[in-house]
Amino acid sequence: MVKSSTLILGVAAQLLLPLQLLFSVFLLLRGHDAPGGGFIAGLVAAGGFALYLFAHGRRAMAAILKVAPRDLIGAGLLLGLLSVVPAWWQDEAFFTAQWWTLPFGIPLSTPLLFDLGVYLVVLGALLTAITALVEIDQVDNPH
Amino acid sequence: MQLALLTGFVMAALVPLLHRWIGARTALLLAALPAAIFIWLMTQWSALAAGEVLVLEQAWVPALDVNLTFRVDGLAWLFAMLISGIGVLVLVYTAGYLRGHVDLPRFLVVFIAFMMSMLGLVLADNLVTLFVFWELTSITSYLLIGFRHTDPLARQSALQSLMVTAGGGLALLAGFVLLAQAGDSWSLAELATRGEAIRDHALYLPLLVGVLIGAFTKSAQFPFHFWLPNAMVAPTPVSAYLHSATMVKAGIYLMARLHPALGGSATWTLVLGLVGGMTMLVGAVMALRQTNLKLMLAYSTVMALGTMTLLLGVGTRAAVAACLVFLLAHALYKGALFLVAGILDVMTGTLDITTMGGLRRVLPWTAPTAAVAALSLAGLPPMLGFVAKEALFDALLEIGPWGWVALVAATTAAGLTLAVAAIVAIRPFFGPLRDTPRRPRGTPPALLVGPALLAALSLLTGVAPGLFDELVTITLAGLGMPGERVHLVPWHGFGGPLALSFAGLVLGLLVFRAWDRLRDGLVVGLEPLVARGPEVWHSAMGWRTLQLAAWQTRVLQNGHIRTYLVTTLLAWLALVGHALVVRHGALSWPVSAWQAHEVMVAGLMAAGAMTACVMRSRLAAVAALGSMGFSIALTFVLFSAPDLAITQLLVETLTVVLLALVLFRLPHFTVLSSPLERLRDLGVAVLVGGLITTLMLAVLGSERLPRISDYMVANGQPLGHGHNLVNVILVDFRALDTLGEVIVLALAASGVYAMLCFRAEEAGHG
Structure with a gap:
């Protein structure tokens, strides 16, 4: 049941995954001003990967993801913690948000970094759970 | 100085990498850090000799009166000199002593972390900061005593020292909280000027007991002294540095530091x-x-x-x-x-x-x-x-x-x-x-x-x-x-x-x-005393605690999720119900008229819940739960909370995905509980639902405090630079809470992974 052989699902997943990922990044970036944000974006991205997993199997998904889902969790937590440091540098209270404008008018801020961390943790946690479930399925039914 | 400590912790994290590049010379390279601190301290001497006190301010959590301010006065300078100076020598010694040891990087990581914690301990001006560093030294000491972790004796001694010093740490924390209340300050410098008020305070005795237990356990005073000799299973640089020159003197430092406030x-x-x-x-x-x-x-x-x-x-x-x-x-x-x-x-x-x-x-x-x-x-x-x-x-x-x-x-x-x-x-x-x-x-x-x-x-x-x-x-x-x-x-x-x-x-x-004869006499003569000594009491106490823990685990954590649920809900019911009864205000009914579609959504929700309870097949129950979830999302839409609605919808969707994965692996859908148990569960459910409803009505009826949402609405754009309040709250105003949440999420995922994959591995090997 993990790897479906339906042509329609396979093609759809292939087309939908990039769109969903793009949409999730869109949600992440607009989150501060409109509905969205790291948590929702992470859920959307996880949904995209889950669809791909059902259509093409665990190995194909791992090949696309490139990193282990558990590393995403670690990276997200680290990013969340690192977003604390700039405030410390400015001699301000723990977690005080910092706002910068990069060249070409690109805004950057510690809340955005933090939200990115949340995004990665949510994505990583869900994919960890899903792949773990798939893996034991394959241990029990090797074919 | 705060930066120097931070550098130290970062360097500790980089040790494994350094070790890969330059091998055993890492220890010598690391010695440069305490050497630099030592030299910096030397340069401060002239100012100190002129009677100045060096204050390095650094905010941390100002809302809670917690700061990272370091204060270098004579006592702190003396200790910091000892820690950094002897630290350099011991690191050089370690380069020779543990040359070629496979675990040298691990040793150095913990050792440097200890050194920085110890420096923080003696330099901190804030009680909370001091306590954090205090506990850090206990933990690093534990890891260093247990360095040869394949030796059961080393593990046992490490655990014993942790139990004694961390147990004392708890008493110390209580003592500090009382001390801050009695002296009305978290700053050591300010407390030192309020000695008389503290000594006359009603809390003086309890706070003294707490602080002294902390200091005595750390500095191996009778009857807590036994952990120190046992800690000698650690590698010798650790014995020389932690267990004679620096860490065990933390208690002495604390007593000397608090002497103006508590002494006399x-x-x-x-x-x-x-x-x-x-x-x-x-x-x-x-x-x-x-x-x-x-x-x-x-x-x-x-x-x-x-x-x-x-x-x-x-x-x-x-x-x-x-x-x-x-x-x-x-x-x-x-x-x-x-x-x-x-x-x-x-x-x-x-x-x-x-x-x-x-x-x-x-x-x-x-x-x-x-x-x-x-x-x-x-x-x-x-x-x-x-x-x-x-x-x-x-x-x-x-x-x-x-x-x-x-x-x-x-x-x-x-x-x-x-x-x-x-x-x-x-x-x-x-x-x-x-x-x-x-x-x-x-x-x-x-x-x-x-x-x-x-x-x-x-x-x-x-x-x-x-x-x-x-x-x-x-x-x-x-x-x-x-x-x-x-x-x-x-x-x-x-x-x-x-x-x-x-x-x-x-x-x-x-x-x-006469030592040879005397020793035999002492060994035999003191044996009865040692056999009934504090070490034996301590291990007996530890054993009893374990028994108690085993008993309460058997009772509370019996592996049935329905028992956990009932226990948790009943406890919640008792606590919240009690609070509500004791200090409830007037209950108020919502005044606005109900719209027809709102009633329909509520009805859908209730119907979903009830259907899920009576269904005889798993798939149907899941579908019923899903319909309830979507109705909740609809409610969020009706009350204009798009973020919550989206989240709810996505969570429902992913729940279906997860269920699809596990559905065929679950045991048959059978009835496990007797009718009587189901009646009990029904009672608990009704009570919890009733209490929540009452709670909501009570909250609506008593708006004694100004609403926090007014603040959020007013400040979201000017302070948080965002129009989406939910997100501003999540990543800015309440970012610490969110950090806690994502850590919980990460832990849960690790738990799932460990439970599933280790069992899979066992199955694979077996």
Whole structure:
């Protein structure tokens, strides 16, 4: 049941995954001003990967993801913690948000970094759970 | 300075990488960090000598009065110098001692982390910060004692030390909270100026008990002393650095630091005097029972720590000055002796002092180093140890009738310590050369630099103790005891202290001559006492706690999720229900008229819930739950909370995905509970639902406090630069909460992974 052989699902997943990922990044970036944000974006991205997993199997998904889902969790937590440091540098209270404008008018801020961390943790946690479930399925039914 | 500490922690994290690139030289490279701190401290000396106090401010959590401000006064400077200076020497020593050890990177990671924590402990001005660093030293000490983790004894000793020191840490935390209440400040500097108010406060006794238990456990005072000798299973650099020169003195530091705030009361003098004196004697006697070199030194450390506590208890200016000199002298000679013990261990393969002999011919540099350091331990001129001991006797001679009791105890302890020093310096090195498990060869210089330098310093400062006049005077002034300049002299002249020293010398030499017979007597004679000693109580207490934990796990954590749910809900019901009954306001009914579609959504929700309860197939139950979830999302839409609605929809979707994965793996959908149990569950469910409804109505009825959402709405754009309040709250206003949530999420994912994949692995192998 993990790897479906339906042509329609396979093609759809292939087309939908990039769109969903793009949409999730869109949600992440607009989150501060409109509905969205790291948590929702992470859920959307996880949904995209889950669809791909059902259509093409665990190995194909791992090949696309490139990193282990558990590393995403670690990276997200680290990013969340690192977003604390700039405030410390400015001699301000723990977690005080910092706002910068990069060249070409690109805004950057510690809340955005933090939200990115949340995004990665949510994505990583869900994919960890899903792949773990798939893996034991394959241990029990090797074919 | 805060940056230096942060750098240290970052460097600790990078050690494994460094080790991959430059190998064993990592230890030498790392020594540059404490060396830099040492030099920086030196440059601050002139300012300090001019009577200034260096304050390095750094905010942390201002809303909770927690800051990272460091305050460098005489006491902090003295400790920081010891920590960084001896730290450099021990790191150099480690490069030779653990050369080629597979776990060297792990050792260095923890070691550097400890060093930074210890520096933070002595520099912090805030009680909370001090406590954080305090606990960090306990944890790093635990990891270092258990360094040889394949040895069950090492693991057991590490755990014991953690249990004792962390248990004391809990008492300390309670003491600190009370202290902050009594003194109305979290700053040590401010507390020091409010001594009278604190001592007259109703909470003085409980807070003193808390703080002292913390200090006593850390500094291995009787009856908590037993963990320190057991900690000797750690590698020797750890014994020299943590368990003699720095960490065990954290308790002494704390008592000295809080002396202006807490000291001087009759209780303080009595408790510190009794405990310190007892520790001093126990340490001195127990040291003579040992044949293991490190254990002997450990018990003599216990004796020294007791002496310092005793002196702080006496609390006169002369006594505190003596305590400071004693502390310095002890750090120098004991550090050297432990490092020498490590050399003997590496060279001969044993630490049993009765099997060594004649080593001075094969270890020509180690023998004089040991001799010089032991002279200081013995308290003989011209060493710093002698100056310290004279100061000790001087201080005790000054006080009234009780001083005589203390003097007799101190003289006895000094005599016994002299015997220990003689044994350590003479037994391994003189007499005929004995066969040892390993044949000693030349000692590598990396091992010799540290102890030789420390021993030389003991000698140098013993000849010219006047170097410390300024430092001791400034430190005393910082502890609220200003006065004329202290004069330390290498030779005190003939008088009371010298007579006592002589008495100690005679006693020590007698004990040394008769040591072999005396030791047998002590081993046999004290066995009944040791067998009923505090260590046995402690392990019995630990065992009982485990039994209690096993019992309550059996009752509460029986593996059935329905039991957990019922327990949790009932507990919640009792607590919230009680609060609601005791202080409820008027219940108010929502005034606005109900719309037809709202009623429909509510009906859908209720129908979904009820259907899920009565369905006979799993798929149908899941579908019913799903319809309820979507109705909830609809509610969020109706009340214009798009973020929540999206999240709810996505969560529902992903739940279906997860269910699809596990659906075929679940056991058959059967009825497990009896009708009676289901009736009980129905009752709990109805009660919980009713309580939630009542709670909501009560909240609506009583708006006593201004609504937090008004603040959020007003400040979301100007402070948070965002229009989506939910997101501004999540990532900015309440970012700390969110961080906690994502950590929980990460833990849950790790739990799922561990439960599923380890079982899969077992299945795969089996």
